[in-house]
Amino acid sequence: MSIFICEKCGKLDNTACGNNYWHAFVNKCNQADGKEISKCYKPSFEYFENHVCCSDCCEGVTYSDNSRTLRKRSIDAREKDHWTKFGKEKLLEWESRNDGSMVNATEYFKSIGQM
Numbered sequence: 001m002s003i004f005i006c007e008k009c010g011k012l013d014n015t016a017c018g019n020n021y022w023h024a025f026v027n028k029c030n031q032a033d034g035k036e037i038s039k040c041y042k043p044s045f046e047y048f049e050n051h052v053c054c055s056d057c058c059e060g061v062t063y064s065d066n067s068r069t070l071r072k073r074s075i076d077a078r079e080k081d082h083w084t085k086f087g088k089e090k091l092l093e094w095e096s097r098n099d100g101s102m103v104n105a106t107e108y109f110k111s112i113g114q115m
């Protein structure tokens, strides 16, 4: 149960919820190692193959074989907080605890040019 920042909208979500976190996370690791990423979504959802996104952004993302569509589940937070509610320093502090409070703050702030 870790918290991450959605790369698409900047809201906070839980990695265990109805989002693409683990799929995109594995692909990012492979990409960093120069390996091919595994593509499992329809081409129109290509962005989601290697960007971790919250369950709001992932709603309706469909697998290329039509086996599944990402949908919010009962455990998904209805009202997610945007990272700006807590601020960069606080989120980096959570991440530095290394206990899963926050898993991608450094990477996120680098990606938006704030580190």
Ligand SMILES: [Zn+2]
Residues within 6 Å of the ligand: 006, 007, 008, 009, 010, 011, 053, 054, 055, 056, 057, 058
């Ligand atoms: Zn989002």
